Amino acid sequence: MISVCILGSGNVAYHMANAFENSNTVTVKQLYSRSKPSAHFTTLNTNIIHDFEALDANCDVYIIAVSDTAVTQLANHSFFADKFVVHTAGAVALTDIKTKRSGVFYPLQTFSKDKNVDFTNVPLCLECTQKEDYKMLDTLARSISKNVYPVNSDQRKILHVAAVFVCNFTNHLYHIGETLCSTHQMNFDILKPLIEETATKVETLSPFAAQTGPAKRFDQQTIDNHLSLLAEKNQIDIYNLLTQSIQATHERKKL
Amino acid sequence: MISVCILGSGNVAYHMANAFENSNTVTVKQLYSRSKPSAHFTTLNTNIIHDFEALDANCDVYIIAVSDTAVTQLANHSFFADKFVVHTAGAVALTDIKTKRSGVFYPLQTFSKDKNVDFTNVPLCLECTQKEDYKMLDTLARSISKNVYPVNSDQRKILHVAAVFVCNFTNHLYHIGETLCSTHQMNFDILKPLIEETATKVETLSPFAAQTGPAKRFDQQTIDNHLSLLAEKNQIDIYNLLTQSIQATHERKKL
Numbered sequence: 001m002i003s004v005c006i007l008g009s010g011n012v013a014y015h016m017a018n019a020f021e022n023s024n025t026v027t028v029k030q031l032y033s034r035s036k037p038s039a040h041f042t043t044l045n046t047n048i049i050h051d052f053e054a055l056d057a058n059c060d061v062y063i064i065a066v067s068d069t070a071v072t073q074l075a076n077h078s079f080f081a082d083k084f085v086v087h088t089a090g091a092v093a094l095t096d097i098k099t100k101r102s103g104v105f106y107p108l109q110t111f112s113k114d115k116n117v118d119f120t121n122v123p124l125c126l127e128c129t130q131k132e133d134y135k136m137l138d139t140l141a142r143s144i145s146k147n148v149y150p151v152n153s154d155q156r157k158i159l160h161v162a163a164v165f166v167c168n169f170t171n172h173l174y175h176i177g178e179t180l181c182s183t184h185q186m187n188f189d190i191l192k193p194l195i196e197e198t199a200t201k202v203e204t205l206s207p208f209a210a211q212t213g214p215a216k217r218f219d220q221q222t223i224d225n226h227l228s229l230l231a232e233k234n235q236i237d238i239y240n241l242l243t244q245s246i247q248a249t250h251e252r253k254k255l
Numbered sequence: 256m257i258s259v260c261i262l263g264s265g266n267v268a269y270h271m272a273n274a275f276e277n278s279n280t281v282t283v284k285q286l287y288s289r290s291k292p293s294a295h296f297t298t299l300n301t302n303i304i305h306d307f308e309a310l311d312a313n314c315d316v317y318i319i320a321v322s323d324t325a326v327t328q329l330a331n332h333s334f335f336a337d338k339f340v341v342h343t344a345g346a347v348a349l350t351d352i353k354t355k356r357s358g359v360f361y362p363l364q365t366f367s368k369d370k371n372v373d374f375t376n377v378p379l380c381l382e383c384t385q386k387e388d389y390k391m392l393d394t395l396a397r398s399i400s401k402n403v404y405p406v407n408s409d410q411r412k413i414l415h416v417a418a419v420f421v422c423n424f425t426n427h428l429y430h431i432g433e434t435l436c437s438t439h440q441m442n443f444d445i446l447k448p449l450i451e452e453t454a455t456k457v458e459t460l461s462p463f464a465a466q467t468g469p470a471k472r473f474d475q476q477t478i479d480n481h482l483s484l485l486a487e488k489n490q491i492d493i494y495n496l497l498t499q500s501i502q503a504t505h506e507r508k509k510l
Contacts, residue, residue: 068477091477109449110467115456121448149445158439159446161481161494166432166446167453168468169497170425175462175504177421184413190404191414191421192458193376194364198422199454201370203447207430212365213423222323222346226416234500239416241496242424245489249430 002026002140005056007074008065009033009041011111012088016065016144017046019119023143029056040113055079061086061140063105072096084133090160093153094127103128103137106156107145110167119144125151125159176235183231208249215246257281257395260311262329263320264288264296266366267343271320272301274374274399281398284311295368310334316341316395318360327351339388345415348408349382358383358392361411362400365422374399380406380414431490438486463504470501 004026006017013031020026021044028046031037032055041048049055055062057079064075064087071087075097086103094104106125111117124141126148128134134150141148151159174195178188201210214222223243230236259281261272268286275281276299283301286292287310296303304310312334319330319342326342330352341358349359361380366372379396381403383389389405396403406414429450433443456465469477478498485491 068474091480108445110452110456112456112460112465112467115459117452121451123445123448125445147445147448149441151441151445155439155441157480157484158435159441161484162432162435162446163449164468164470164481164494165428165435165490166450168466168470168501169493170428170450170453171457171462171465171467172470172497172501172504173420173425173428174457175466177417178462180413180417180420184410186404186406186410186414188457188461190363190378190380190402190406191417193378193402194418195421195425195454195457196376197365197372198425199450201365201367202426202429202443202450204370205367206443207426207433210365210367210426211423211430212367212426213419215419215423215427219323225346225412226419229412229416234496234503235420237496238424238500239419241489241492242427245493246423246427248489249427 002061002136002143003029003056003059004061004063004140005030005032005059006046006063006065007032008063008088009035009037010065010067011113012107013065014038014041014044014113015111015117015119016063016088016107017044019144021045025143026140029059030054038113052079057083060084060136063088068092075099075102084128084136086128086137090156090163093157094129095153101128101130101133103133104151104153104156105137105141106151106159108159108163110163120146123147123149125149125156127152127156173238176238179232180235211246211250213246215243216250218247257315257391257398258284258311258313259316259318259395260285260287260314261301261318261320262287262310263318263343264290264292265320265322266368267362268320269293269296269299269368270366270372270374271318271343271362271399272299276300278398281395284314285309293368307332307334312338315339315391318343323347330354330357339383339391341383341392345411345418348412349384350408356383356385356388358388359406359408359411360392360396361406361414363414363418365418375401378402378404380404380411382407382411428493431493434487435490466501466505468501470498471505473502 031046062085068089084101086105104127108123286301317340323344339356341360359382363378
């Protein structure tokens with residue numbers, strides 16, 4: 001049985017604690033939150049503490065799941081000097097943690113308070129300073145997920161940027177789609193099957209092979225018609241830039 | 256029983272013929288393709304003809320599923336003068352078809368040759384010139400899909416643009432994600448659960464509420480770090496523009 005303490009009161013801390021509670025090989029001894037966490041934390045069975053001094057000194061792994069900007073300061077606390085401490089931040093390098101036994105336990109997923117996540121599918125990106133700690137970290141990861149990857153700090157930074165493109169920016173395109181629907185008296189529901197299919201398609205086809213649309217076809221008439229329908233500058237700018245980028249990507253196939 | 260003829264040899268024609276073949280209320284009399292269609296059309300049971308003169312003159316509905324640029328010429332053929340002819344093009348207005356009984360049967364979905372589509376979920380956007388034809392069009396649509404919407408030509412044009420944002424442009428962001436992975440020796444598989452979750456999230460949350468990431472948080476340090484990691488100009492330009500657009504959208508929430 002691996003014992004863990006989780007530090008944090010955000011969505012990652014919550015969903016991770018929840019996932020570990022359903023694991024047979026891991027026990028969550030404590031969840032440390034400086035202030036009182038949101039109400040949904042009360043659904044956890046874990047012992048929630050607010051006093052750092054009360055942190056159990058005999059845990060196998062301490063998981064720091066606080067905001068990216070707060071990770072380094074907390075992880076470098078003298079309490080962790082001889083302990084195995086890992087963080088969940090995509091953008092914080094392993095070398096930023098100066099303790100002897102540090103590591104990374106980065107879940108590449110988007111978490112919301114109000115939306116359950118099946119942790120089994122969440123990719124967990126692992127890294128640690130001491131080779132002999134990796135096995136425990138791997139066991140810990142596989143107790144909640146079937147997608148476990150060794151990822152070094154440079155790669156992880158790239159994943160963090162890639163996630164901005166495929167998640168944050170994609171979601172903003174959905175927002176534009178919704179805005180277009182609502183300003184023309186249509187329900188956003190009408191676009192949802194297309195959104196779902198577009199995401200599902202790249203499970204089996206590469207995004208390059210899956211690309212369709214007027215930009216890829218170099219169909220300038222449709223592109224011009226579309227631009228004439230857009231009223232907001234940011235929509236026009238995004239339409240132009242992404243069209244150019246698709247055409248640069250597929251240029252060799254131009255007729 | 257409604258009888259239809261489908262004209263076209265592309266992905267829409269194929270998947271639609273396939274869906275109608277599984278319907279109990281519709282029979283596909285013929286599929287007209289000027290040239291020999293791709294090999295997978297042989298999996299259809301429908302009678303495929305190549306001679307326009309051989310087109311059955313007694314069909315209830317003729318569905319023109321050819322490329323957007325070819326729709327108008329074909330639909331305005333004198334053969335259809337007194338027939339109920341509908342097209343599947345998102346960007347062609349109903350008024351572009353000059354026959355008496357015209358209509359639109361627009362499936363808002365992305366179709367590929369190599370990827371099966373569950374037509375039950377495909378939104379079908381309907382419109383027709385003669386009020387009395389709408390009922391049959393609606394019956395036809397409901398025989399293969401549970402998402403049927405009356406949509407006028409102006410709205411349909413907007414949907415066509417919205418689809419470019421949520422499908423074509425989103426897919427291009429996936430392509431950038433894949434490129435970032437492959438240039439740093441990582442498998443694109445690692446991003447797939449995030450892609451899937453991002454799409455699934457907006458089933459229950461609005462894209463505005465679902466927005467996360469450094470742009471929304473106005474986290475300039477992470478934004479700068481990300482920009483320093485991007486090597487290609489189109490990636491940097493897209494990162495900057497979408498970040499600005501997200502920040503303009505969420506500006507009121509700025510701390």
